[in-house]
Amino acid sequence: MARPKSDDRRNAILSAATRIIAIEGLSAATAAIAKEAGIPNGSLFTYFETKADLLNQLYVELKTEMAAAALERLPLASDIHTQMRHMWFHSLRWATSYPEKRRTLAHLAVSEDITPDSRQKGHQTMVGIAKLLEQSRQNGPMHDVPLALVAALMSAMADATIDFMTQDPAHADKHATAAFDAMWRMLT
Amino acid sequence: MARPKSDDRRNAILSAATRIIAIEGLSAATAAIAKEAGIPNGSLFTYFETKADLLNQLYVELKTEMAAAALERLPLASDIHTQMRHMWFHSLRWATSYPEKRRTLAHLAVSEDITPDSRQKGHQTMVGIAKLLEQSRQNGPMHDVPLALVAALMSAMADATIDFMTQDPAHADKHATAAFDAMWRMLT
Amino acid sequence: MARPKSDDRRNAILSAATRIIAIEGLSAATAAIAKEAGIPNGSLFTYFETKADLLNQLYVELKTEMAAAALERLPLASDIHTQMRHMWFHSLRWATSYPEKRRTLAHLAVSEDITPDSRQKGHQTMVGIAKLLEQSRQNGPMHDVPLALVAALMSAMADATIDFMTQDPAHADKHATAAFDAMWRMLT
Amino acid sequence: MARPKSDDRRNAILSAATRIIAIEGLSAATAAIAKEAGIPNGSLFTYFETKADLLNQLYVELKTEMAAAALERLPLASDIHTQMRHMWFHSLRWATSYPEKRRTLAHLAVSEDITPDSRQKGHQTMVGIAKLLEQSRQNGPMHDVPLALVAALMSAMADATIDFMTQDPAHADKHATAAFDAMWRMLT
DNA sequence: AATGAATGAGACTTCATTCAT
DNA sequence: TATGAATGAAGTCTCATTCAT
Known part of the structure; x- marks a missing residue:
């Protein structure tokens, strides 16, 4: 070379x-x-090769980073509620720490240029989170709802929370907690 | 003029x-x-006057229409759970009936061209829904969470549900029900 | 408008x-x-609409003009040899009078951008010439050769002659005459 | 170097x-x-060294190959008509056997990148053919026409014939024969 | 008021050639 | 010598907006 x-x-x-x-x-x-x-x-x-190619690779990269951040230092020995809480706050912290990454990811997520293949790869990065979710809802009211729907709901809630935290950073933690509790009620 | x-x-x-x-x-x-x-x-x-102007007016128009659809024929005499359920299903039906409107609205919602003023107007259209929500959470665990956060969470859940229904129309109703129940657990 | x-x-x-x-x-x-x-x-x-579109229209335009020039003031009352001679010299005069048009037409003729449709239109412009040719070869040795081949041969000869005239303008007329006589021998 | x-x-x-x-x-x-x-x-x-250099070398190479093919196994003992016929058919066979070479050569022939020097070399390759031609026209009507013009006419006729053969391969031989006869009438 | 041609900045992408490795 | 990444000028085409008619 x-x-x-x-x-x-x-x-x-x-x-x-x-x-x-x-x-x-x-x-x-x-x-x-x-x-x-x-x-x-x-x-x-x-x-x-093309701008679209750049966009797709960036999408996968950011998705991967976000998922990795969510699961960083997950306390595997703790109970599931603790693990979920950990994941929730890590996700939110990543998003508020790197607002540009999150904002760009939000743009990419709705772009026509992102291919089904890239979206698939994006999904793959979330399997770790999905497993947590699976355990969380195991004996709860959502145990026979498609996991993908549960995941989509949780993810949407996290997104909405992040927006809110960004707009009102003074009470970010309080909002994060309230939203987590809401999500947990949904699941259990 | x-x-x-x-x-x-x-x-x-x-x-x-x-x-x-x-x-x-x-x-x-x-x-x-x-x-x-x-x-x-x-x-x-x-x-x-400009393309941005068109986009802003379209945004407000679609938001308004969506909110109106949600509250159409609201059974004011019924209890709040019934009213919310009604609203939830009407919202979802509107979105699945007019996928182009929803899709375009989703595009507009993330556009840099939509002014704060238009977003404000968009919010205004949702006051009817907000009132329902206020009642719903009144004695529940979210009674002192900012209403805007609660609304954002519900709205995000509805969006995620619509996506899911669109992808899997055969079980649309089942998904809508599961998501509503989840949302109601979150609130109460 | x-x-x-x-x-x-x-x-x-x-x-x-x-x-x-x-x-x-x-x-x-x-x-x-x-x-x-x-x-x-x-x-x-x-x-x-596109550069290719411009090229195609230019091709048809120039072809048309060239064909029209060839048949201008054709002495319909004269015998066929005279008519052909007239056509031959008018073609050559046009080409040598408008070297840019001819040069550009030569470029266009070999371009990948010229569509079969444009080539077809280009051919159409030559039907008048084809008729003359048909008469000329009527009782000659080429009477059962495909007319298109005869036309292609004549056209190629004209082209080659023009090149020669352009390179050696001092004897342009002599070359034109020699080439016409050659062509006529071919036909009759 | x-x-x-x-x-x-x-x-x-x-x-x-x-x-x-x-x-x-x-x-x-x-x-x-x-x-x-x-x-x-x-x-x-x-x-x-440059793309133009490649193009020029390719031009000379293809010209040389074409000329060589035309004269391959020329029956020197036969009369001139037979030799010309041989040359004509060998030229046409080469062109129809290697359509890519011919097509590329046609592109190169009209390129602005081909230098006068390369064109000169291209001409040189044809001296063998020119000699045949010289003999052929010796006592004919074109005996005092510039040989270069006669050569150009013949070459143009061959080119037109090849095009025709390529379009209508079923009758390729018939066309080749008709065109050769036409060319011979022109010469003699 | 209505029309649609006119505008020109700017977008993405290509490519012959160079040069660090 | 061989390689293939690096370069940046140049190419075609798009488009929001204006304005002559």
């Missing part, structure tokens, strides 16, 4: 895209992303 | 925009919308 | 394209053509 | 270029040619 493709550059592009899209939305120009990444115009296309 | 002559044309544009945006997203060209509406491209700007 | 599409502008574009393509070949930029035509960049696409 | 090491690679590039240009035209990317040749894109420029 002459000059290997640089992971640093790829990451610089992804990271620049996250920042720019958070501000400008999906109509952000590839040239703006390249500039923010400190690389020339055409080099972006060495790493991503 | 007096209102332009033809309300028909205005509505034709709004309706065309709903259809086109559902398919092409917010990057739909104004010329495409005009064509779908059967009017010359320049005439669109007689009715809406 | 607000402002009718201007035939002048369309012709200016076609004419500019002829000039530019003669010099730069088919890789001539649409921007260069627009500039030569004295119109802004984007306006070219008001008259021609 | 000594000739680069691998003639195989050079030939692989030339052959790949022939295939790709036949399909995509002269706008074929050097990277596409390299890929078709199974070599890295940068290596192409070890063998050819």
Whole structure:
């Protein structure tokens, strides 16, 4: 290999895209992303064939990171309520700590450019969370509702909570707690 | 400036925009919308000063329609659980009956072009629903959580449910019921 | 109609394209053509949907003009040899009088962008010439060769002759005569 | 600079270029040619300084091959009519046997990138054919027409015939014969 | 008021060639 | 010498908005 493709550059592009899209939305120009990444115009296309390709890879990347953050240091020895609580707060902390990532992920999630395949990959990243959820609802009223629906409801609640926390950061923790309790009531 | 002559044309544009945006997203060209509406491209700007203006008006319109649909024929004489159930199913039916409207509304909701003022108006349309919600949570565990958070949670749950119903229409009613019950547990 | 599409502008574009393509070949930029035509960049696409569209229309236009020139003031009362001679010399005169048109037509003729439909239209313009040819070969050795092949041979000979005349204009007439006589021997 | 090491690679590039240009035209990317040749894109420029250089060498190569094919196994002992006939059919067979070579050669022949020097070399390859032609017309009506014009006429006729044979392969031989006879009438 | 042609900035992407490895 | 990533100018086409008619 002459000059290997640089992971640093790829990451610089992804990271620049996250920042720019958070501000400008999906109509952000590839040239703006390249500039923010400190690389020339055409080099972006060495790493991503098309803008849509960049968007899809960014989507999967951010989804993966979010899921990983949610399960970080999960207290496997504790009871399920504690584990869920841990997961809930870690998710919310990630989202409020990296508002650009979350905002960009929200943009990507509704984009026509994200392929079914990428959405599938995005789903895959959530299997760890799904397992927790499965245990949580085991003996509860939702035990025979499709797990995907339960997951979608929980995820939607988390999203709504994050929005609220972002708007009213002074009481972020209180909101997070109230929403978790609500979610737990839903499940059990 | 007096209102332009033809309300028909205005509505034709709004309706065309709903259809086109559902398919092409917010990057739909104004010329495409005009064509779908059967009017010359320049005439669109007689009715809406800018594309952003069109988008904002469409947002408010759709929000209003959705809220109205939710409260249609509300059984005011019945107990609150019955009323909420009614509202929930009417919301979901509207969304599944007019998938283009819902899809376009989802696009608009995340657009940078929608002004705070329009969002405010969108909120206003939901006061009827908020009142129901206020009553529902009155003696329950969420009685001192900000009503806006409760509303956001419910709304997010409804959205997630609609997505699910759309993907699996055969069991739409079952999903709607399961989700309503979940929401009611959250509240009470 | 607000402002009718201007035939002048369309012709200016076609004419500019002829000039530019003669010099730069088919890789001539649409921007260069627009500039030569004295119109802004984007306006070219008001008259021609794509560059390929412009190329196709130009092809048909030039073919038509060439065929018309060949048959101009055809001495219908004279014998067929005289008529053919007239046609031959008029064709060659047109080509040598408008070298840019001919050069551009030559470029277009081998372009991948010219559709079968345009080529068909190009052929149609030559039916008048084909009729002359039909008469000419009537009792000759080529009377049962496909007319299209005879036409292709004659046309190829004319082309080769034009090239030669252009390279050696001092003896243009002599070459034209020699080639006509050769062609006539072929036919009769 | 000594000739680069691998003639195989050079030939692989030339052959790949022939295939790709036949399909995509002269706008074929050097990277596409390299890929078709199974070599890295940068290596192409070890063998050819520029794309134009590659094109010029390919032009001369194909011209040479075509001329060689025309004169292969020429029956020197036979009379001139037989020799010409042989040459004519061999030319046509080569062109119909290697349609990609012929198509690419046609593209190259009209390219602005082919230098006068290359065209000159291309001409040189045809001296053998020219000699045949010289003999053929010796006592005929074209004996004092510039030989180059006669050659151009014959060559144009062959080209037109090949096109026709390609379009209607079922009667290829019949067309080839008819055209040869026509050409012979022109000459004698 | 209504029309639709006109505008030109800017979008994405390609590509011949160079050069670090 | 061989490689293939890097470059950035240039290409085609789109589009919201304006304005002559």
